[in-house]
Amino acid sequence: MKVKILVFNPFSENTLILYDETGECAIVDPGMISEEENESLDAFIVSEGLKPVKLLQTHLHLDHVFGTGYVAEKYRLAAEAHKDDLPLVELHKDYALNFGIQVNSNPPMPETLLEEGDVVKFGNTKLKVMHIPGHSLGGIVFLNEEEKILISGDVLFQGSVGRSDLPGGNHAQLISGIKEKLLTLDDEIVVYPGHGPATTIGEERRSNPYL
Secondary structure (H helix, E strand, O other): OEEEEEEEOOOOEEEEEEEOOOOEEEEEOOOOOOHHHHHHHHHHHHHOOOEEEEEEOOOOOHHHOOOHHHHHHHHOOOEEEOHHHOHHHHOHHHHHHOOOOOOOOOOOOOOEEOOOOOEEEEOOEEEEEEEOOOOOOOOEEEEEOOOOEEEEEOOEEOOEEOOOOOOOOOHHHHHHHHHHHHOOOOOOOEEEEOEOOOEEHHHHHHHOOOO
16 A cells, blocks of 8 residues: 655645555545645546545544545545544534635535444455544544554554543543553554654654653
8 A cells, every 4th residue: 555645735734645556545633724735636646547425534624624525525435434523514614714714515424334344345445444532532543454554543653642621631541542552552653643644553652752
């Protein structure tokens, strides 16, 4: 599985495209907020000859869902997310205004609800779902065990962890989830977060000041 990072919107959010040798791909946390950003996403998909078959959400904070409606409509995909974040969908427009951002509509409501232990499949790729609340109630991460790749959303960053001062946040719960479910993984696992550069489990175990 390969991972393409595209950085979008004023929050410098990482939109990820996961794809393998079959050409099928999953779009994770589409954060596009302009026509130019939509075109950037589409251009990569076309350049690699990819077929989007999954629309995955690590969580439903506004910077990770700005482009969900566009992807859902263009590629005829239904979003997949954890049920505990669903209340955020109806708050999207109002919450965006708090940051001076005007959006035309709320993102589409996820139709497939992912839970701890689920396995998402596309092409020859399997992603194990782990529920780690604390940044948001419905925060999940996706682990490709075979190729040692973790899509961590806003749970774990290089040298940091997700903020827990937003509604539904819980710092102790977040740290506990990271230690119990992520730091027990192999050092070599590459972590692709929702913001900032990639890292590894080993690096974060050794040097992350929050852990």
